[in-house]
Amino acid sequence: MKKYSVFAVAREAMRHHTGWNRAWRDAQPKKRYDVIIVGAGGHGLATAYYLGKNFGITNVAIIEKGWLGGGNTGRNTTIIRSNYLQDPSAAIYEKARSLYETMSQDLNYNVMFSPRGVIMLAQTEHEVRGYKRTAHANALQGVTTEFIGPERVKQLVPIINLDGPRYPVLGGLWQARGGTARHDAVAWGYARACSDMGMDVIQKCEVTGVRSEGGKVTGVSTNRGDIDCDKLGIVVAGHSGHLADMAGFRLPIESVALQALVSEPIKPCMDVVVMANTVHGYMSQSDKGEMVIGGGTDGYNNYTQRGSFHHIEETVRALVETFPMVSRLKMLRQWGGIVDVTGDRSPILSKTPVENVFINCGWGTGGFKAIPGSGWGFAELMAKGQSPLTDAFGLNRFQEGRFIDESVAAGVAH
Amino acid sequence: MSEPVSALKNISDLNGIAAIREIGPLxxxxxxxxLSDRAVQDAAKTAGGANAPDQRKINAEGDGGVxxxxxxxxxxxxxxxEVPLRMTNLQAGLSKGHALAANVSDARAVFEVSGPRAREVLAKLAPVDLTPGQFEPGMMRRTRLAQVPAAFWMTDAxxxxxxxxxxxxxxxxxxLKIAAQPGSEVDFF
Amino acid sequence: MLVLTCHACGVTAEETEFHAGGEAHLKRFGPGSSDEDFEEYLFMRANPKGVHFERWRHANGCGKWFHVARDTMTLEVFGSYSAQAFAPPEELLSRIEDRRPGWRGQD
Structure with missing residues (x-):
């Protein structure tokens, strides 16, 4: 792998950029691997990367039915934060956030991590109390957050309307080192690093069956033939239930479409990420100038990557209340991703009833921010059978009643 | 007893493409x-002055109806x-069976939207097919107006x-006022 | 945008008049049941790609619950039936069979 650097850019500039290599090999499936990861999105690629980097396991294939990073990794609103209330969540999201800080250097790939700060607006007395409590919990967890008053919110976000027609802004939970990153680049960077370690990233390879013997996995069947493996990691977000069904177990998961949209590009007007959870809209500005807007989830199970029309109205209404200038913006594009939502709205990183099959799913509406932490913990779980980062996120918690009690009612953006 | 007043004191807006009036209290x-119970049907007829209507219908005459x-x-x-008297009659008529009658007059507000473009104004707010022929006097529709539940029927065309x-x-x-604001004709119907 | 017909009042309207209530025909396991059954009842869901039976409520209408058969991949609505049914009616099942030959085998 050629190292990306300012010298490489200068050298290539001199020869009309004819010397760049493919970022990752277009690999063909081998007969057998030590580990197969199903799903070449952020979480799957990060898992493979840390399997190689932290545990020296490099005989790995990452197989993907579509194209790399084409699912929720390429469809989210790229928000990164770790201001969670419960200890297990704060631990894995903060691990992820701290890995994002150095990801561009670690991967030698610019993921454009921008720690511009994230505000979650408190617009009811309950939210004020909830976020103050979260700020105190974060202090104990070593996560730097702060509850700020409305004046400070206005200072950080001049375009905001504090007096909202329905809900005034009473303050906010501010995480200064939260922010955004370029979502595609995260997948591309991990893929390049995995490929460089000798792993095979195989696109357009759809799993059609999971093979096992005596309750132990032996491999997968795909549209490109059978592939054997010792261990199998399923990291397929909205399609987890489908894969689990092939492997012969059930999941406490429902899949729904979550929407996002972007506006036409405008001059810089907001240099932080703002989440208004009560009226339900969240927004940041991309480097291209587009306002990146997160919408709502459909109320019913579905696998269509578009979402219901009326959610656009609801989302835009919330944003016009919060940022009146948005009323003059045209919206450019709208799309949806299939998110996998669990009973307690927290993820599952777990062993499964089939030996050596591991599952990483249930990130629901907020998985992008967790990618490196999830990969780090899940790789450890797959390599060693246990990880302090994933202990609390086992499948058994639904039977034992040990739920991760993040504010479940939200469903989006807890 | 205090004087009953409607929610908005019979406010009206007559400047738009349809006339909007708050009426009542009703x-x-x-x-x-x-509803298949004869006693319930009879009690309804006595109280409302009209026969119990079929599914999604209304039998109304002036301010009375079912x-x-x-x-x-x-x-x-x-x-x-007339509500107290009718309540008393209903209670008597329904005393033998399992039924419930409750005076909800003060929990409601009533509006009238009228004019050749009344259909258009309502169609902007409710997910209902209001094409002539699809929705006509005699029909009752429970639905939503923008973000709140509502019910409506037509007293004439x-x-x-x-x-x-x-x-x-x-x-x-x-x-309603915004949906009827001057210049907002859609000319759909 | 789904267009559903309320089985209770017969109104056909788009989805904003309704509220989705999740998978249909779950058997309730309450106090005294085993951990496995309770988990199954509370959390485990079929979440199929394809034909899905589910509960809906006509929230901004007559207020009643009813059942709907729908395809989660195409959003095609096959029909609605009574909330009091323990299983989809045979007539509906055969209509689905016409549209999705062999779907029962996949379940």
Whole structure:
């Protein structure tokens, strides 16, 4: 792998950029691997990367039915934060956030991590109390957050309307080192690093069956033939239930479409990420100038990557209340991703009833921010059978009643 | 007894593409029970002055009438000051069976939207096919107006009566007013 | 945008008049049941790609619950039936069979 650097850019500039290599090999499936990861999105690629980097396991294939990073990794609103209330969540999201800080250097790939700060607006007395409590919990967890008053919110976000027609802004939970990153680049960077370690990233390879013997996995069947493996990691977000069904177990998961949209590009007007959870809209500005807007989830199970029309109205209404200038913006594009939502709205990183099959799913509406932490913990779980980062996120918690009690009612953006 | 007043004191807006008036207070009694029960039908007829209507229909005459609300619910309409008497009659007529009558007059607000473009104004706010022929006088529709639940029927070819919760009366009036603002003709119907 | 017909009042309207209530025909396991059954009842869901039976409520209408058969991949609505049914009616099942030959085998 050629190292990306300012010298490489200068050298290539001199020869009309004819010397760049493919970022990752277009690999063909081998007969057998030590580990197969199903799903070449952020979480799957990060898992493979840390399997190689932290545990020296490099005989790995990452197989993907579509194209790399084409699912929720390429469809989210790229928000990164770790201001969670419960200890297990704060631990894995903060691990992820701290890995994002150095990801561009670690991967030698610019993921454009921008720690511009994230505000979650408190617009009811309950939210004020909830976020103050979260700020105190974060202090104990070593996560730097702060509850700020409305004046400070206005200072950080001049375009905001504090007096909202329905809900005034009473303050906010501010995480200064939260922010955004370029979502595609995260997948591309991990893929390049995995490929460089000798792993095979195989696109357009759809799993059609999971093979096992005596309750132990032996491999997968795909549209490109059978592939054997010792261990199998399923990291397929909205399609987890489908894969689990092939492997012969059930999941406490429902899949729904979550929407996002972007506006036409405008001059810089907001240099932080703002989440208004009560009226339900969240927004940041991309480097291209587009306002990146997160919408709502459909109320019913579905696998269509578009979402219901009326959610656009609801989302835009919330944003016009919060940022009146948005009323003059045209919206450019709208799309949806299939998110996998669990009973307690927290993820599952777990062993499964089939030996050596591991599952990483249930990130629901907020998985992008967790990618490196999830990969780090899940790789450890797959390599060693246990990880302090994933202990609390086992499948058994639904039977034992040990739920991760993040504010479940939200469903989006807890 | 204090003087009954409607939610918005009979506010009106006559400048738009349809006339909007808050009317009332009107008498409204919710009657729940087995609608196939003869006693319930008779009690409804006595109280509302009209036969119990078929599914999604309303039999109304002036301020009186009976509307079908759900498989086990009728809405009886009458003059506001007649409600106590009709309640007494209903209780007597329903005493032998399992049914419930409740005076909901003060929990509701009533609007009238009239004019050749009344259909258009309502169609902007409710997910209902209001094409002539699809929705006509005699039909009752429970639905939503923008973000709140509402029910409406037509008293003639150009007049709607809308019932909503009293707590959202101002919201509904504002909605109707915006949907009817001058120059907002769509010319769909 | 789904267009559903309320089985209770017969109104056909788009989805904003309704509220989705999740998978249909779940058997309730309450106090005294085993951990496995309770988990199954509370959390485990079929979440199929394809034909899905589910509960809906006509929230901004007659207020009643009813059942709907729908395809989660195409959003095609096959029909609605009574909330009091323990299983989809045979007539509906055969209509689905016409549209999705062999779907029963996949379940």
């Amino acid at each position: 008498g409204m009694i919710t009657l729940r029970g087995d 509307a079908w609300m759900s498989p086990d619910e009728l809405l009886i309409l009458c003059r506001y000051d 150009e007049t709607f009566r809308i019932v909503c919760f009293r707590s959202v009366a101002q919201y509904v009036f504002d909605l």
